Amino acid sequence: xxxxxxxxxxxxxxxxxxxxxxxxxxxxxxxxxxxxxxxxxxxxxxxxxxxxxxxxxxxxxxxxxxxxxxxxxxxxxxxxxxxxxxxxxxxxxxxxxxxxxxxxxxxxxxxxxxxxxxxxxxxxxxxxxxxxxxxxxxxxxxxxxxxxxxxxxxxxxxxxxxxxxxxxxxxxxxxxxxxxxxxxxxxxxxxxxxxxxxxxxxxxxxxxxxxxxxxxxxxxxxxxxxxxxxxxxxxxxxxxxxxxxxxxxxxxxxxxxxxxxxxxxxxxxxxxxxxxxxxxxxxxxxxxxxxxxxxxxxxxxxxxxxxxxxxxxxxxxxxxxxxxxxxxxxxxxxxxxxxxxxxxxxxxxxxxxxxxxxxxxxxxxxxxxxxxxxxxxxxxxxxxxxxxxxxxxxxxxxxxxxxxxxxxxxxxxxxxxxxxxxxxxxxxxxxxxxxxxxxxxxxxxxxxxxxxxxxxxxxxx
Amino acid sequence: xxxxxxxxxxxxxxxxxxxxxxxxxxxxxxxxxxxxxxxxxxxxxxxxxxxxxxxxxxxxxxxxxxxxxxxxxxxxxxxxxxxxxxxxxxxxxxxxxxxxxxxxxxxxxxxxxxxxxxxxxxxxxxxxxxxxxxxxxxxxxxxxxxxxxxxxxxxxxxxxxxxxxxxxxxxxxxxxxxxxxxxxxxxxxxxxxxxxxxxxxxxxxxxxxxxxxxxxxxxxxxxxxxxxxxxxxxxxxxxxxxxxxxxxxxxxxxxxxxxxxxxxxxxxxxxxxxxxxxxx
Numbered sequence: 051x052x053x054x055x056x057x058x059x060x061x062x063x064x065x066x067x068x069x070x071x072x073x074x075x076x077x078x079x080x081x082x083x084x085x086x087x088x089x090x091x092x093x094x095x096x097x098x099x100x101x102x103x104x105x106x107x108x109x110x111x112x113x114x115x116x117x118x119x120x121x122x123x124x125x126x127x128x129x130x131x132x133x134x135x136x137x138x139x140x141x142x143x144x145x146x147x148x149x150x151x152x153x154x155x156x157x158x159x160x161x162x163x164x165x166x167x168x169x170x171x172x173x174x175x176x177x178x179x180x181x182x183x184x185x186x187x188x189x190x191x192x193x194x195x196x197x198x199x200x201x202x203x204x205x206x207x208x209x210x211x212x213x214x215x216x217x218x219x220x221x222x223x224x225x226x227x228x229x230x231x232x233x234x235x236x237x238x239x240x241x242x243x244x245x246x247x248x249x250x251x252x253x254x255x256x257x258x259x260x261x262x263x264x265x266x267x268x269x270x271x272x273x274x275x276x277x278x279x280x281x282x283x284x285x286x287x288x289x290x291x292x293x294x295x296x297x298x299x300x301x302x303x304x305x306x307x308x309x310x311x312x313x314x315x316x317x318x319x320x321x322x323x324x325x326x327x328x329x330x331x332x333x334x335x336x337x338x339x340x341x342x343x344x345x346x347x348x349x350x351x352x353x354x355x356x357x358x359x360x361x362x363x364x365x366x367x368x369x370x371x372x373x374x375x376x377x378x379x380x381x382x383x384x385x386x387x388x389x390x391x392x393x394x395x396x397x398x399x400x401x402x403x404x405x406x407x408x409x410x411x412x413x414x415x416x417x418x419x420x421x422x423x424x425x426x427x428x429x430x431x432x433x434x435x436x437x438x439x440x441x442x443x444x445x446x447x448x449x450x451x452x453x454x455x456x457x458x459x460x461x462x463x464x465x466x467x468x469x470x471x472x473x474x475x476x477x478x479x480x481x482x483x484x485x486x487x488x489x490x491x492x493x494x495x496x497x498x499x500x501x502x503x504x505x506x507x508x509x510x511x
Numbered sequence: 512x513x514x515x516x517x518x519x520x521x522x523x524x525x526x527x528x529x530x531x532x533x534x535x536x537x538x539x540x541x542x543x544x545x546x547x548x549x550x551x552x553x554x555x556x557x558x559x560x561x562x563x564x565x566x567x568x569x570x571x572x573x574x575x576x577x578x579x580x581x582x583x584x585x586x587x588x589x590x591x592x593x594x595x596x597x598x599x600x601x602x603x604x605x606x607x608x609x610x611x612x613x614x615x616x617x618x619x620x621x622x623x624x625x626x627x628x629x630x631x632x633x634x635x636x637x638x639x640x641x642x643x644x645x646x647x648x649x650x651x652x653x654x655x656x657x658x659x660x661x662x663x664x665x666x667x668x669x670x671x672x673x674x675x676x677x678x679x680x681x682x683x684x685x686x687x688x689x690x691x692x693x694x695x696x697x698x699x700x701x702x703x704x705x706x707x708x709x710x711x712x713x714x715x716x717x718x719x720x721x722x723x724x725x726x727x728x729x730x731x732x733x734x735x736x737x738x739x740x741x742x743x744x745x746x747x748x749x750x751x752x753x754x755x756x757x758x759x760x761x762x763x764x765x766x767x768x769x770x771x772x773x774x775x776x777x778x779x780x781x782x783x784x785x786x787x788x789x790x791x
Contacts, residue, residue, distance in 0.1 A: 221730050223548060262597060262598075262729075290732070299767065302770075307734060323554075324778065446730065446732070
């Protein structure tokens with residue numbers, strides 16, 4: 051008989067007024083007892099609806115059964131069959147819209163805490179496992195992966211396990227992509243990402259950092275001169291968007307990408323970092339996605355009073371509910387149904403305020419969300435000395451512009467079919483480079499699909 | 512790791528290094544830049560490519576010691592290595608199709624102006640080089656410029672070498688004498704480029720400038736290097752670094768370049784103190 055408790059075992063976390071002053075991880079993870087108790091809430095439905103909600107189809111009930119038995123390594127091995135980055139997914143997947151949204155327990159009460167269990171299992175493995183991953187026998191085929199974010203790492207891992215000689219090309223000086231430069235330490239400790247990358251290296255994957263494909267090497271050169279038989283493009287959606295309002299180039303205005311990169315990749319939050327960052331006293335973050343929450347919570351940790359300005363209402367906030375709640379608990383102010391119209395500067399061109407206008411919701415737009423409309427004459431000024439624009443990103447044109455015959459959408463996304471195949475033979479793509487800004491797990495799903503398709507294409511020849 | 516194969520002191524604060532980076536050397540063109548990190552704790556700084564040798568597999572950088580990172584870099588010697596060296600980034604300078612070009616370099620900017628002048632020379636253009644320095648002690652690359660220029664003008668602020676005055680004085684004089692440049696390329700401090708552009712706008716001479724703003728990744732990802740050009744936002748790393756000088760908002764660029772001045776000054780002093788202690 052299953053444990054019929056209506057609520058998930060609560061996730062232990064650092065207290066809000068403690069954690070908003072440090073960069074250590076917010077959620078502390080289940081204990082063994084909590085994990086085993088939570089695992090007994092699974093009903094083991096024959097149809098396994100949760101699995102269909104997972105972009106990489108982790109065998110969820112099977113791993114949960116192992117957890118309930120206390121066989122944590124066994125549980126890890128079940129997850130590892132489908133996912134190459136469980137410690138990452140257990141932390142940053144939006145389980146509430148994926149696996150957990152399909153959980154039968156969730157119809158009447160809270161669903162099983164699948165994400166929390168995945169995280170527990172992965173952390174347990176990382177702490178206790180002693181056996182190094184075994185490098186498979188080479189199959190004699192070479193594949194290049196461009197970008198070491200979630201799509202690229204997954205594709206590389208799946209191919210390496212099949213014996214392919216895989217090289218991952220990364221533009222920055224460390225591998226991990228958005229997992230390293232974008233998602234903050236307090237949500238995803240960088241040591242965890244590094245551990246996953248070390249595992250891939252142990253499987254035989256070569257990671258070549260400081261390599262901007264499209265500049266130092268083109269895809270054609272990789273295939274014609276370097277002997278790569280297939281290429282997977284997982285270059286992400288990296289170009290920050292701005293609002294094109296007056297004052298956006300004042301000192302103290304950052305794109306969320308720049309602000310987060312300075313903090314996460316370059317460690318600018320540490321007092322001895324060689325990379326500077328402005329420590330604003332009052333920071334306004336424009337936008338309502340996960341990236342806006344990350345930027346706001348980072349600014350808070352640097353000691354600022356932080357306000358999120360978003361043009362729709364709480365209901366339409368695209369960020370994960372959990373992230374919004376965490377941000378609110380940490381003392382971040384939400385100014386909803388407001389939109390910036392101008393950033394104000396002093397004589398030295400430093401930000402000294404942001405002029406906003408109140409909005410109200412009108413008819414639904416193409417996205418199905420109600421369109422925000424300006425309320426005439428409702429302008430007011432937000433007092434701030436730093437503004438962070440978190441308005442989304444668009445794909446980087448570098449690869450498109452240097453790869454002949456690679457078709458792209460009007461907005462810049464690479465055209466790829468359901469297998470990830472582009473308009474070029476043996477060139478595949480996936481993740482944000484194809485879809486525009488989406489989630490870590492969707493990118494992983496795309497990397498996985500492409501790896502299977504590449505294997506089929508090269509082995510079929 | 513990227514090895515320093517040659518180090519050459521050009522003047523008391525300006526150093527040239529040839530870095531072993533065969534893949535970068537294979538693709539590098541004048542006008543492009545690289546991003547380097549001195550060590551694993553270092554910041555990423557962009558430096559324009561001063562020269563390259565495809566056969567030897569080296570890329571040359573020339574830098575002035577202005578802050579903590581360039582101070583650290585300057586303490587490295589032949590045989591030492593840099594942690595990171597990424598490139599070639601940005602677009603190459605367009606050098607095809609010009610007949611008569613004035614290349615205007617100021618200070619350490621001459622290091623970047625030189626490969627551009629050479630390339631114009633190779634492409635068959637008649638090159639007039641106008642270079643300016645604060646004083647005689649700071650002069651660099653004089654012979655190299657002379658070798659690729661039809662006409663060469665040396666200016667110093669204090670008159671200790673060449674002619675006393677600014678590069679703009681020399682350029683205006685030549686234009687007034689009837690020189691018909693179909694392009695002016697200005698590379699140097701922002702304030703110099705601003706005044707060159709103000710001058711050439713008056714005379715209606717097309718002018719290209721090479722911008723070197725603060726940046727992190729150099730691939731378009733951070734947006735920190737944004738400039739206003741012709742009323743539109745441009746990223747120096749992917750849209751530049753060369754832009755139509757008559758369209759660039761220099762006042763904004765100068766303000767943005769000064770964004771971290773207090774931090775940089777402090778970091779530089781710390782670095783100098785550290786090296787001073789090591790010497791003791």
